[in-house]
Amino acid sequence: GDIAARTRSIVADLRFLEGPLLPILHQVQQEFGYVPQQALPVIAEELNLSRAEVHGVMSFYHDYRDHPAGRHVLKLCRAEACQSMGGDALAERIKALLGIDFHQTTLDGSVTLEAVYCLGLCACGPSAMLDGEVYGRVDDQMATELVAEARR
Ligand code: FES
Incomplete structure (x- = not known):
């Protein structure tokens, strides 16, 4: 076909x-x-x-998807500088908020969660990217907001 x-x-x-x-x-x-x-x-x-x-x-290679992504793609930086600034805790929080793991998409098809290795914002980690837009110093509140925005 x-x-x-x-x-x-x-x-x-x-x-x-x-x-x-x-x-x-x-x-x-x-x-x-x-x-x-x-x-x-x-x-x-x-x-x-x-x-x-x-x-x-x-x-x-985790870059490849075997199914279509959700409407929004949220990427969390998993590289060293961000890890040292709370990246692990942030990842756990966001996974819990979304109810999915990395490389998964929420059941409603709204969000795909992915790992990325450096977004060039190492000085203000932990950093994230939502639909191509980068965010630094993602604290609990910003994490909640990003997830809410992504789930819309
Ligand atoms: Fe996270 Fe560079 S290590 S932005």
């Missing part, structure tokens, strides 16, 4: 790169917003890999 055809054309564009699998997965996710199940056999066949290999690479 359409997904297979579009995937095939992405593979055709990128297959001659050295180590083409990651750029191909990246481009497929750009195209569809996630990496559809139907894309995997196409990629495997075109690159002469097994489906298990493609699937293994995809799940090893």
Whole structure:
């Protein structure tokens, strides 16, 4: 179908790169917003890999989604500077507020929670990003507000 055809054309564009699998997965996710199940056999066949290999690479790197994201994407910085400024506690709080873990989407489809490794705001951690907008010094109150905004 359409997904297979579009995937095939992405593979055709990128297959001659050295180590083409990651750029191909990246481009497929750009195209569809996630990496559809139907894309995997196409990629495997075109690159002469097994489906298990493609699937293994995809799940090893947490950047790839296997289902569409929620309407909003909330990313929490999990890198060292933010960790040292309360990033773990913030992550626990937000996971509890949303009732989901990293790489998951709330049941109502409103929010996907993701980890990110540095948002360039290390001096004012812990930091977060909601739909592309960055926030520093995220305290309990701001966490609650961000979650409320994301759930709308
Ligand atoms: Fe979190 Fe840099 S470590 S923004």
